[in-house]
Amino acid sequence: MNFIKTIIIFLLPAIFVGMTACSGSDDPVTPEIVPAKTEIAFSRTGGSETLSVKSNVPLEVKSNDESWCRVVPASSTSDAVYKFTVTLDANPETSDRSTTITIKGGNITQTVNVVQTAADGLIVTPTLFDEVAGEGAQIEVKLTTNGAVKITTNDSWITQVTSRAAMTEQTVTFNVAANYRDPRTGSISFTLGELTETVTVKQVKANLSDIGMESDALILAAKMYAGWNIGNTLEAIGGETAWGNPKLAEAYIRKIKDFGFNAIRIPCAWNQYIEDAETYKIEDSWLDRVNEVVGYCVANDMYAIVNIHWDGGWLENNCTPDKQEENNRKQHALWTQIAGKLNHYDEHLLFAGTNEPNVDNAQKMVVLKSYLQTFIDAVRATGGNNAVRNLIVQGPNTDIDMTDKLFGDMPTDVVDNRLMLEVHYYNPWTFCGLEKDESWGKMAYFWGAHAVSGSDRNATSGDEAEMKSLFARMKTKFVDKGIPVILGEYGAITMRTGLGDLQEAHNKSRNLYDETVTREAKNHGMVPFYWETGGVVNRNTGAIKDNYAMDGIVKGAREGKYPF
Structure with missing residues (x-):
């Protein structure tokens, strides 16, 4: 019952526009299609946005990538404005993605771009430093990411040397202090959104x-x-x-x-x-x-x-x-x-x-x-x-x-x-x-x-x-x-x-x-x-x-x- 009601509401503006045109003149209707926006931006988590389109003719609206971007009619209180719900899935990729929504009416076609930011991407290598010299050393971690990463050294004897803005790829350097006691294990955490990667540092005792x-x-x-x-x-x-x-x-x-x-x-x-x-x-x-x-x-x-x-x-x-x-x-x-x-x-x-x-x-x-x-x-x-x-x-x-x-x-x-x-x-x-x-x-x-x-x-x-x-x-x-x-x-x-x-x-x-x-x-x-x-x-x-x-x-x- 709700689906039939929606279809009826969806068609009313076009019927109304057609009746109006016929009652006043024998001239054909000039199609008009005006999207409220030409681009819709989504975050990496996806979600839903409303797309409004002013039109005097029936519309056919379709996403070019229906597997992750879907468009369905929505209720409208205006006789001259169509509304559509655009829904995006979460982006599993570590790069931005985009698609196009095509709007057709009569002999007119309009497009609306849909863009979505990349999912958090975080790769660190290596994830283990074994037998670091007891006299202390510098270690380098290669970091591949698409966002601003929070870096936490979980042990006071490991300290970050450089801190740069997030880049596609970077190397982060850490000082490992001298160890004059027993062999020890520490860790470094790299966090981007809900993603966390951990590097383990194992250090031997210094040979004094x-x-x-x-x-x-x-x-x-x-x-x-x-x-x-x-x-x-x-x-x-x-x-x-x-x-x-x-x-x-x-x-x-x-x-x-x-x-x-x-x-x-x-x-x-x-x-x-x-x-x-x-x-x-x-x-x-x-x-x-x-x-x-x-x-x-x-x-x-x-x-x-x-x-x-x-x-x-x-x-x-x-x-x-x-x-x-x-x-x-x-x-x-x-x-x-x-x-x-x-x-x-x-x-x-x-x-x-x-x-x-x-x-x-x-x-x-x-x-x-x-x-x-x-x-x-x-x-x-x-x-x-x-x-x-x-x-x-x-x-x-x-x-x-x-x-x-x-x-x-x-x-x-x-x-x-x-x-x-x-x-x-x-x-x-x-x-x-x-x-x-x-x-x-x-x-x-x-x-x-x-x-x-x-x-x-x-x-x-x-x-x-x-x-x-x-x-x-x-x-x-x-x-x-x-x-x-x-x-x-x-x-x-x-x-x-x-x-x-x-x-x-x-x-x-x-x-x-x-x-x-x-x-x-x-x-x-x-x-x-x-x-x-x-x-x-x-x-x-x-x-x-x-x-x-x-x-x-x-x-x-x-x-x-x-x-x-």
Whole structure:
């Protein structure tokens, strides 16, 4: 019934027009066919559109491609206008397509173009990258598409290098970051409309021996036989020679190696060499100088530690919440530059984030942890060898007892087993460093087996048993958990003179102390670095000035054995 009604409606305009023509005149009707539009556009999904045609004669309307474009009459409320429903199927092709609707009436023919956009087309090759080099690489994906493709790297270690507008064919490049952990699998997604293609990236672990960075913290610590500080030099406020030492020469480094040391700690100042207070830009000449000194060490097959030392106290005297944000910005800026400048060195170079941070409670410890985390993150972000370089973090005040009580867990790192902890040891200070009697204690001249009977200058604390007990706490808390400990400073550094018959007892006390600390540090998994500012070895000639200290250190290093 509905079909018959539609046909009747479809014919009415023509009948009406014919009757009108006959009633007024015997002249034949002049056909008129006027489509409302000459082109109809469809999306890739297809659908239906109405085509209106003004005409005074009956019409024959047909699609030239009826398999996917169909035309049927539709209802019209106008006597002079025909309406047709044009329906298109979804376009399965990846290119645009078109056809023509032909409208005939009397001896007149009109056409209407029908165009349809292409279906989403997306082809990516290859879809698998297998065994990508662990040291990192660039990969290229060939992309054939007819639309704007959304590209998603589903893993942070895969990053897109170029991004172009959609083209018929293009190549998209990605960086695959170095992988220093276990083999891993990632993916890249290419999305166009409802289409998604995925590329799988499988990466092997980097062969770190190829870049000279194969040793993790435990292995590297065991390679360091005995350590030596170059104190009062590159950390001197006012310049390298401001505290009385000459400019460091490579000949001095070679001398230290000849004495049996294979590791150097290089305390460094940086704050006084900042040339831009806004960006914390370090003077290039100073970065070059530190690089030169590190080069002396590495060229002689010695390990080197570079730190940010006291440096005017901007960090270590301000482990407080009010300075936390500002100091973290500065810490990040400085370490980004230091690490970037020295990135080319292999595992012979280590970085230490601070020196002796002034921390004595839990709140300050939280702030210190943020400074250490910033240090680690900044170094790792520079990539290259720094991505796996062994790094050293400091305990509160670098004090063993405080570190045992306050430090807690190590900071986080993106690479496994590449962190060490640092503490210092000058216990008892009355014997090791005190230079005049104070209200809280008197200078001690004698220690251990060389104490003088009846003397009020014997050390009253910090004996060998206490030393071993403290070192054992570091072994339990860190070394036994795979975290080596750097004993970054130690020594009986104050030499007394003018003691007459008791001078030998004092000299032997210092000798025994230095031997004992060195030996017991190694026996407890700690790497000892003797603090030296020019009193033991002549900085100009390389000659030994204090045989008691030198002999004690060398003997202790020879007798001590790392317990791993």
